[in-house]
Amino acid sequence: MSTRLSKMISVRRTTLISRKVLIDSLVRLSPLRLIANPVMLIVEITFFIVAAMALDPEAFPRLANSSLQIFYGEVALILLITAWFSTLSDALAESQAKNTANSLRRLEMEVSSKKILIEAGSRRIVPTPSRDLRTGDLILLEKNDTVPIDAQVLEGIAMVDESLLTGESTAVRKAPGDDVIGGSQVLSDTLTAKITVNPDETFINQMIRMVESSKRPKTPNEQAVTIVLIGLTAIFTILIGALLGVSLVLSLAADLSVLIALYVCLLPTTIGALLPSIGLSGISRLYKEKIVAKSGRAVETAGDTDVILLDKTGTITVGNRQAVEFLPFLGFNERDVGEAAFLASWHDDTPEGRSLIRLAYEDGFVPKEMNALDASEVYEFSASTRTSGVKLAGGTGFMLPKSGGTGRERGRLRRKFEPHVEGGVPIGSDETEIIKGAPDAIKKIVKSVPGDYDKVVQEISAAGDTAMALSRNREAIGIVRLRDVLKPDIREKIMAVKVMGIRPVMITGDQPLTAKSIAAEVGIDEYQPEAKPEDKYDIVKREQAETRIVAMIGDGTNDAPALAMADVGLAMNSGTQAAKEAANMVDLESNPAKIIEVVMLGKQLLMTRGAVTTFSIANDVAKYFAIMPVLFASTVPELKALNVLGLGLNTAVLSALIFNAIIIPLLIPLAMRGVTFKPSGTMTLFLKNTMIYGIGGVIIPFVGIKLIDVAISLL
């Protein structure tokens, strides 16, 4: 499970060094551009000094030796390459981020809407992309239409599915004066509505701004890391200055180029070179998940999440219930219920309706009245009765209906369908009316209510499921058990979240028993049943009062206050404008389960920054042992005892410098894709990474420098 998750967050890298990137990296070598990166600016300055030594050693009395001109040239070249590796990494990261950002433009929510144009008193429907709608425009919303943007109902009553936006599974009734939310879906009837907001493109614009390094504001953590780097640079500058002074006053005859080599090796060049690209690639990785962050800060905060509010619908469950069992009342059998369900759902294209057909089909309850469906009268779902159904008039049996269902379903039925031995029952003139709906709605239309009606319904609720009642010719024949379907992987994801010490809280509009059973199934200990959207705000407030960092998703207007208050708020692109404004991230794919990936990415970003910083500092230990024996070799030969690696005295400095330079491009992939990690507790991650990047950071350069030294001496 964990490998799958880590695979999910380690983004495949397809970047190639293009010509454009190459040119960009060279342009960035200009000292004016490098000012933004003090460590690298210093490396470039040292390049100029050593280059001057190579050209005219006599200009540096007591510090340079004219017999070493070639050596100076080599050192200068490596210094320049070191700086270039840094600008190359910047250019790469920026180009990658820009490419991703551009590709996201295409994902921008595009919904076609039916705009009503009133010309000379007559109404005309014009298909219009949602982007072109403006406040005040009128639109027509028919069954199965997606509401393009937030609007207000002017005419009509309809049931609207807002489950993806509010987390409530039930359909909502909308009447004139009500607001319909962008992204919700009309389930029945027809509405006329007026657009209340303008579509907004700011996310994409904001996104593009964030990836342009020159304008990208540093996050608080990035600022702090920069201060550490400047501090270390200051320390090493003093150190090298003092060492130069000591060499002069004690006549130790240190060569300036070796001193500079030591200086550059000690400077935190690795993290200095990679720091900008680490932050940028973090944002790029979010983009690849189709998430737009409004600030880098929110991404960092995501790593600190203590509590994560998960809407049941859309995050934990797929959003629709599925039929799992037929329960007949006394006098009927399962087949009766199954066949009735089949017939009643044939014309019902909702996922719920399709699940009834599938269950009946799988149980072999394919009704003989099948072909009667062609001539049936369909009762569309209506908000007022909260039922739907079908009235069959006659039919010869055996034959497959020519309409309804899907082509694939009809094909499968053809293979599965076997006529009953006694032959088809001619329905003749008898009419059969089958109605399905909520138990209390069906209760009202049947002639008599079976004695165990309420008991069965209650038992189903107690198990966390939902009941749907079926009547045939106004007689209650049975109940269908509908169950929430979990999203694939959700259990593993919840487990990973818990392993990392984050507390998941499930928010659902369901009644407590249903909520409890689903929570238990996915391993969530805390849940809020019968939640109204405004409850989220209270939960965020309560958790924050306990100083916890809260992450949440939301999309409805009602979510806006909670989204604004939460430390990490991820809004769905399908959601309302208000929600998107309030949140600090927007998921263009409107997949609420991604909040978990956001938390992972936040952690990964911080981890990567820490890992490269630690690695960079730990590297310095080995470099001392490479360069110190050479620095005063002519005057203090005893210090050669520090040459524990047995490096060649002529090659040690170059080896250390080359290692120092080459480690930058070697770590670019790490900076770009981030440190891979298995979800685990804070301390485990801390200790594991300290082993790899801290202790490893001390050891690796010893090995690397030795290998380079051997390679050089072979040349």
Place this chain on the structure above:
Amino acid sequence: MDWKEYFLAALIVNIFQMALAFVIFAFQGVLPLNPQGFPGLSWDLAFMQVISFGTNTNLQHYSGEGNCVQLPNCTALRPGVPGLSYLSQMMAVQFLQFTSAATGICVAVAMIRGFIIHSKDSGNFYVDFTRTLTRILFPLCFVASLVFVGLGVPQTLTGYQITKTVEGAAQTILVGPVASLASIMQLGTNGGGYYGANSAYPFQNPNPASDVFQIFLMLLIPTTLCFVFGQLIGKKRETRPILWGAYALFALDLLIAFTPNFPVVGPGMEVRFGGFFSVFWTVVTTAATTGSVNTSLSGLYPLVILSAFNGMLIQATPGGKGVGVMYMVMFIVLTVFIVGLMSGRTPEYLGLKITARDVKLVMIAFLVHPVIVLVPTVLAYSTGAAGAIGVGTNSIGFTKIFYEFTSAAANNGSDFLGATANTPFFNISTAIVMFLGRFAPIGLLLALGGSMINRKRLTTEAGVRTDSPLFALILVGSILVLVLLTFFPFLALGPILEFFQGRVNGF
């Protein structure tokens, strides 16, 4: 008081106290309690000495018993060396030893207050100072002084005793108010002895019992303050990284000092209580930045000196009273920030998020040390000041100069040069180094503590657990890497080079 007011109050009180002591030093010749008739100190020496004692450093460019070459059987003492009257020993040296120790404890507590939940300010310096003196230092020193007298340390105001030896020669017995000074000098991690030879002089350290007792006193308050930290912030477990970190480094110092060379002291050198004691003392006195010595540093092997450098460069093993804890908190914040980032959370310590400003304060505090150690070391040679007092340009000479400023910056006070460094250059340069080495980090770390007040505090304990043994280990590793990275080349030119040159003891 907020941290600024607190710092200012501490600074002003300290400056007034140093000014009073300056008057005593400069005019001791005309002031009472001067049975030996010592003249006043020169202005630059008096200036350097008040800063030395006022900053808890106790670098001494004089010899307390003075130039008593005209006195019988005083040959061990160097001629031309300034001495101190009883009044100076009491009202300048001992006085500042008390007040600088108290100040150290006060500022540490003031910084810790910032980390206490719901604390409103840094406290009141005047109240803290008075209580530290009357409730901690006076009672402890009272007991310690009497123990010292019982063990043979003199405590008298009558002048030097002239006696006739068994063989009939005249001999001067250098007595004075030694016990009361010895108690605060060790307890307050001051280290400035009554005599030039410090605790190598039998009257200041008569026997092994007094030797062990002094080691105990040196470590008492710095170690206790590690516990005070956990106690005050209400999380006793948080004492662990400070205490464990300090003593793990201390153990490492001992390892460096002892393992490679046994016997640990060169032949013919001071072995009053055996080589073990001399080396152990040296490690303790630098680890606690006390600076008292019970042996001549010149008699020690290079690796013992390396270990002494370690103690003074880290300053938190357990460090001087008060500031040791402050430095360790500084190292913890730095470690939590750099290494802790790898836990995948933005760094926090004690539930407080580490901000960019915190990092800035910590980095500057860390930066002060290399500046004030390395710059004057180079200057001492380039100005010719080192050559003027006969210090050479070889590894031995370099070690002495580097040690002098390291000791001054760390407010330690042990040194190779002693009264030979009584020149305007060394007096003024060490005075500046000691002052900056003391008050710059204190001000910066008080600001760090002060900025924690009213900061949002996470009670979730979801960050890196600083109270775990593995964290202490990582802390030790980070401290070693950070400190050694900063000073390694200079250690390499000093004690490490001497070691490679095969010096047994060579000064």
Place this chain on the structure above:
Amino acid sequence: MVSFKRELWQNSSPAVRLAVISLVLCGLVFPLVITGIAQVFLPSQANGSLVQLHGKNVGSSLIAQNFSLPIFFHPRNDSASGVDPDITVQDAYSQITRISTATGIPMDMLQQIVDQNEEGTFWIFGTQYVNVLRLNLVLIQTNNSAYKAFQ
């Protein structure tokens, strides 16, 4: 800057008071109290652990004094303070032959005197040593004939 100056001014009065009070307490009252108590209860130690021979002070047991005659144990002169009153037991043994030759005291008797005056361990710390002045006083007091001049 203005507020800094004001704070400086506001602080100076209590600061001066505190500085003066602490000077009197730390620099005068404390050492005088200790001196008083020490002089009353521990006068010998407080005054330098002086040692008497025939009622006259002949030095301090804690400060080395010069012994040059071959009949005495000699102190060492190479230490940091130059006044170490003690020598190691081995050092004392090495001087036994000389003293025996000069005084005629049997070597085993001298060795016995050295052994009887061994000191220097505190719990597990320290190495064995002997106090030179004490040894010599024992010699004087136990061998009247050999040390006639000092009786």
